[in-house]
Amino acid sequence: MGFTEKQEALVKESWKVMKQNIPEHSLRFFTLILEMAPAVKNMFPFLKDSDEIPQNNPKLKAHAFIVFKMTCDSAIQLREKGQVVLRDVPLKHLGSVHLEKGVVNSHFEVVKEALLGTIKEAVGESWSDEMGGAWGEAYDQLAATIKTQMEEEA
């Protein structure tokens, strides 16, 4: 079975909540990433030289926001077209940036767990395993698209 209407609705509903406080959720997202994979710090220029995660850094917010948004968009496309088509950033560029930064499969898993953890905290009582499953599936398909591109460029 493909991505269902219910799954799309769960993602959209929680994205509305997330959007209301991007600065806070971005910070939480990066905190969870670094707890799981401290070495990721050295990949991001804005984290590399500071002891703490910067509270109000536009680039940090931008990476968090784009991961949240592109995952949500992937859910919509999986429902509409049955596949992920990137609309925000050209796939070729995404592939080369992540390849250049040394991103590997395990990083994608860490980012997935951080994404789900951030959403879970953000939506509180609205959270359900089904909601997590819907975000997880959309993310997996998006990550697979980027990873395939990275392999092609490697």
Ligand code: HEM
């Ligand atoms: C940069 C998206 C996963 C690390 C970027 C950019 C986008 C993006 C759009 C900016 C490209 C530009 O402006 O030139 C995504 C999406 C992901 C994902 C949609 C997952 C679905 C990851 C993972 C890591 C990672 C797993 C590693 C932990 C980076 C780094 C940069 C970057 C280090 C460069 C940031 C900078 O130099 O400021 N990503 N990314 N990304 N991404 Fe990701």
